[in-house]
Amino acid sequence: MLEVRDLHYNYGTFPVLNGVSFDVDEGQLCGLFGPNGCGKTTLFKCCLNFLKSHRGSIRMDGKDVKDLRVEDMAKVVAYVPQEHKPPFPYLSREVVLMGRTPRLNGFFGISREDKMKAADAMDLLGLTELADFPYNQLSGGQRQMVLMARAIAQETPLMFLDEPTSALDFSNQIRIWRIMRLVAERGVTILACSHDPNHVSWFCDKVVVMKENRILKAGSSQNIITEDTMNEIYQDICSVRKIGGIKMVLPKDVTLRDETDGFGIQ
Amino acid sequence: MTGLTKRMRIAERIGLDQEYGFSEIHKILILLALFALLIVIVGVAITFGAYNISVSDVYRIVMAHVMPFGDISSVTKLHNTIVWELRIPRVLLAVTVGTALATAGAVFQGCFRNPLVEPYILGISSGAAFGAAMGIVFSNYLLSIQLSAFIFGSLAVALAYFLARVRKETPIVTLILAGVIIGSVFSAMVSILKYLATDAALREIVFWLMGGFYYATWNDVHLLAPIIIPSFLIMWALGWKLNILSMGDDEARALGVNPEKYKFVLITLATLVTSLAVSAVGIIAWVGLMMPHATRMMLGPDHRYVIPASAMLGGAYLLVCDTMARTLTTAEIPVGIITSILGAPYLFYLLRTRGKAMLG
Numbered sequence: 291m292l293e294v295r296d297l298h299y300n301y302g303t304f305p306v307l308n309g310v311s312f313d314v315d316e317g318q319l320c321g322l323f324g325p326n327g328c329g330k331t332t333l334f335k336c337c338l339n340f341l342k343s344h345r346g347s348i349r350m351d352g353k354d355v356k357d358l359r360v361e362d363m364a365k366v367v368a369y370v371p372q373e374h375k376p377p378f379p380y381l382s383r384e385v386v387l388m389g390r391t392p393r394l395n396g397f398f399g400i401s402r403e404d405k406m407k408a409a410d411a412m413d414l415l416g417l418t419e420l421a422d423f424p425y426n427q428l429s430g431g432q433r434q435m436v437l438m439a440r441a442i443a444q445e446t447p448l449m450f451l452d453e454p455t456s457a458l459d460f461s462n463q464i465r466i467w468r469i470m471r472l473v474a475e476r477g478v479t480i481l482a483c484s485h486d487p488n489h490v491s492w493f494c495d496k497v498v499v500m501k502e503n504r505i506l507k508a509g510s511s512q513n514i515i516t517e518d519t520m521n522e523i524y525q526d527i528c529s530v531r532k533i534g535g536i537k538m539v540l541p542k543d544v545t546l547r548d549e550t551d552g553f554g555i556q
Numbered sequence: 557m558t559g560l561t562k563r564m565r566i567a568e569r570i571g572l573d574q575e576y577g578f579s580e581i582h583k584i585l586i587l588l589a590l591f592a593l594l595i596v597i598v599g600v601a602i603t604f605g606a607y608n609i610s611v612s613d614v615y616r617i618v619m620a621h622v623m624p625f626g627d628i629s630s631v632t633k634l635h636n637t638i639v640w641e642l643r644i645p646r647v648l649l650a651v652t653v654g655t656a657l658a659t660a661g662a663v664f665q666g667c668f669r670n671p672l673v674e675p676y677i678l679g680i681s682s683g684a685a686f687g688a689a690m691g692i693v694f695s696n697y698l699l700s701i702q703l704s705a706f707i708f709g710s711l712a713v714a715l716a717y718f719l720a721r722v723r724k725e726t727p728i729v730t731l732i733l734a735g736v737i738i739g740s741v742f743s744a745m746v747s748i749l750k751y752l753a754t755d756a757a758l759r760e761i762v763f764w765l766m767g768g769f770y771y772a773t774w775n776d777v778h779l780l781a782p783i784i785i786p787s788f789l790i791m792w793a794l795g796w797k798l799n800i801l802s803m804g805d806d807e808a809r810a811l812g813v814n815p816e817k818y819k820f821v822l823i824t825l826a827t828l829v830t831s832l833a834v835s836a837v838g839i840i841a842w843v844g845l846m847m848p849h850a851t852r853m854m855l856g857p858d859h860r861y862v863i864p865a866s867a868m869l870g871g872a873y874l875l876v877c878d879t880m881a882r883t884l885t886t887a888e889i890p891v892g893i894i895t896s897i898l899g900a901p902y903l904f905y906l907l908r909t910r911g912k913a914m915l916g
Contacts, residue, residue, distance in 0.1 A: 340806050364812025371810075376803050377669045378857035384799070391800055392812035400796070444811075 291316040291479040292337070292448060297346035299329075299336055306332045307343070308503040314481060314496065316447075319474040321490035321511060322483045324500030325523055330483050333500070334452055337481075338369055351447055364392035367448040368441035373433040373457050379424035382436045386412055386421075389443035411443040412436075415469060430457035438466060442473065449473065451482040455489065467493040487528075487539040491515040499523065515539065583861050586854060590868040594651070597872050601647050601879045602639065606886070609635050618644070646772040649780065650878040650891075651871035653769075653837050654847075656784045656829035658870025661844030662851070662862050663791050663826040666798040667819050668728050671852075675830040675844035678735035678823075682742035683712025684834040688764050689749040692757050701764070706835035712738050713827045725805075725816065766890035767838035769878050776836050783832060787825045788867055794822060795860035802859075840892045842899030843870050849906060 292314040299307040306329045314320040324330055335341040337348050339355050348355045350366050358366065368389070389411070390404040412418055415435050420428060425436055434457050441449050451470070455463040467489055474480050474495070484490050490497050490511055497511040501523050507514050520528035520539055529545040531538050602618070603611045617631055617639045660675035668677070676682075687708030691701030698704050713735075720726050720734040750758055791798075797818050800808045805815040830844070851865040874891070877898065881891040 335806075338806075338810060340809060360809055360814040361812045364810060367810075369807070369810035371807060374804070377671055378666075378802055378852070380799070380857050384856075384858060385803075388800055388803070388811055391796070394796070 291318075291351060292320075292481065293347075293349040294333075294337065295347045295349075297333070297336060297348065298344045299332055299341060300344060306503055307336065310346070310500075310503075310505055312498050312505055312508045314479055316479055317474055317477045318495045319470055319480045319482070319493065321494035321497040322481055322500065323485075323487065323490050323497055323515075324506075328500045329503045330500055331452065334450055334481075334483065338367065338450060339363055361392065364444070364446075366446055367450060368444040368446040370434075370437045370441045370449070370451040370454055372452050373430050373437065375426045375433075377426075379426050381421065382417060382423055382425050382428065383408065383412065383421040385425045385436050386417075386439045386443050389440035392444065407445070408439075408443045411439040414442060414472075415439045416465075431459060431462055434458060435462065435466070438469065447478060449478055449480045451480065453483045453485065455484065455486070463489070487515050487520060488537075491537050491539070512537070583855050583858075587861065587864055587868075590865055590872075594868045594872045597875055598647055598651065601875050602643050604879050604883050605638065605643055606883065607638050609638060614639050641774070642772075645774045645777050646769050646878070646882075647875060648777045649772040649836065650769055650875045652777065652780050652784055653833040653840070654843055654870035654872070654874030655788060655867040656780075656833040656870075657840065657844040657874070658847035658866040659788050659791055659863055660826035660830040660833075661870075662848035662859065662866045663798065663822050664844075665848055666802045666859055666862075667822055667826075668732065669802050669804065670728075671849065672845070673732075674841075675826065676739075676839070676841075677732060678716045678827070679712035679739035679742060680709045680827060680830050680834060681839045682739040682746065684709030684831060685746050685765055685839065686712075686742040686749070687835070688838070689746050689753075689761050692760050692764065693749050693753050702835045706831050708742070709831035709834055710827060712742055713823075713831075717823070726819065763890065764838045765892075767840040767892035768881070768888065768890045769837055770888060772837075780832055780836055784829050787829050788863075791822060791825050792860070792863045792867075794818065795858070795863050798822060798859040798863075799857075802857075838892065840874070840895055842895045842903075843874055846899050846902060847873060849903075853906075 294313070295311050297307050297310040298305070310329075310333060322330055322333070332341065336343045337350075337355070339358070339360075342356075350358075353366070355363065387400065387404065387408040390400065390408060394400060394404065409418075409421075412421055415438060417432075417435055417439055420432060420436070425433060428436065434454060438451070438454060441451070454470070455466050458466060463486075470480055470482060471493060482494075494511040496509065497514045498508045499506045499514060499519060506523065507519060515530070515537065517528060517530040520530065527542050529540050529542045531540055531545060603609075603614050613631055613635055617636055620631075621640055657675055661673075664675055664677060665671050665673045684705040687705040688701050690708070691698045691704035695701075716731065716734040716738045717726065719738070720731040722730065746761075750761055753761060797813050800811050800813045801815055801818060801822075803811075808815040808818075833840075847866040847870040848862055850869055851862050855861040855865055874895070877894040878891045881889045881894050
């Protein structure tokens, strides 16, 4: 579904992507994981054609993104940006309805069906109560949920999410991951940046780990999120333990403290 | 009280469910009401004037000209000239210019994602002022003040646009800064011309800068309306795209709206109508800033409604101001002075009451 081959991108002479290659299959939920400044956002922007890569190719749904017009691209891939504040107080329902733009035709071409799909997307995320609130007066987490609903209303086979859970409370983080799973099970391919290794190992089918402008590892999230990988990217500060059969990534000093107190977790 | 609100909520919810909560009927009703208001104000404005003509005479003259085989033998020639050759073109020109400035204001604010932007942001006013001053000072060499103002007004925006264009992109901040730079260069050149001008020419430049409809004729209406009305319709048709553009370039791209392409089209149209308006009547402040604000408070920020509503409100507001300008005192007051005096308290009120919601 998504095929990235030997991607290169420089800001001036400074290389940000240095031969990045990976694949995501249809209906997979793929996590993109890596420390700050490793090139995740640039990779996103190249894939979405916001930045033109200098070398390499990106294929989505079999089509090279370089050949896609902006209008057609939006029918293939939806993008959930990190939350931000627009200057005008659009209502949440209007923001969600914006997701239907690539499918509109004509002047005032917003049909009953478009409105229905926007309402369904809000329903799926439990946002019906917020529909009549101005979007720029919501909390950061609520705004992120609205952007997610917008991407769902866009009905694309691919979805890119830039740290979708960064501004959310614990229960909403889990809710967003559950919704991403649900969407992936309907056949949508998802690529999501995340900074939480546990979320990636619990919810993602696949993970792509980046370090210093290239791919360090890629594969099933269970096999990749290990103590070795974690310590390779985060300089020896992590431990991986199993709690009730579930893998947990913990800071090393926390596990050491607990073990010396006689509360060994393993 | 609580019972009433509860019932209203239930009714609202039923209404919402039926329409999936996207009911637009009341917005359309407001648009129609604004249109009716504009017509009424036009109807009243043509009966006002320094020269006293009875209301029935005014309408007899209008009917005579509008209807086929109309009969104007029953009114004097003087009355006919005053109503048909002086008042009506002036009224229509005020509405057209108000429409142009308010529409352009709404479009610029959306494109620049900033509710404090006005149509003169990219240096149109300074460019046009320079053009007009050139036309006045060098009246022997240049064809017309209007043409020169139009050319230099558009030129200022074009310069700002190309100055700001880096690697096929025009970032908003760069564009606004380029507009400020170009504007200040032209302002300096206007000052040079003022310094060099004779007393009579200087007086004319100052009057032109204040803006006014003193010399409005049918020619102006025939020149402006056929360009401004279609441009307005195109901008209105792009209203939904403007909503998307106002979310930012990356999001617009992700939602399938090419930001470079549509920003170029919208800014070009907005510049065209603003330059035309400014070249015809001089620099009139506040209309382009205030009217989009007022409509957003009535109808919300959806540009599909903001654009037509601010166009109609702009036309109505400028017409009211101009009618005051020509009737309040025996001499004319430049209309720019009235729009500013009425506009400043309004914006102050906005800032105090809605500042937080409007400006984030």
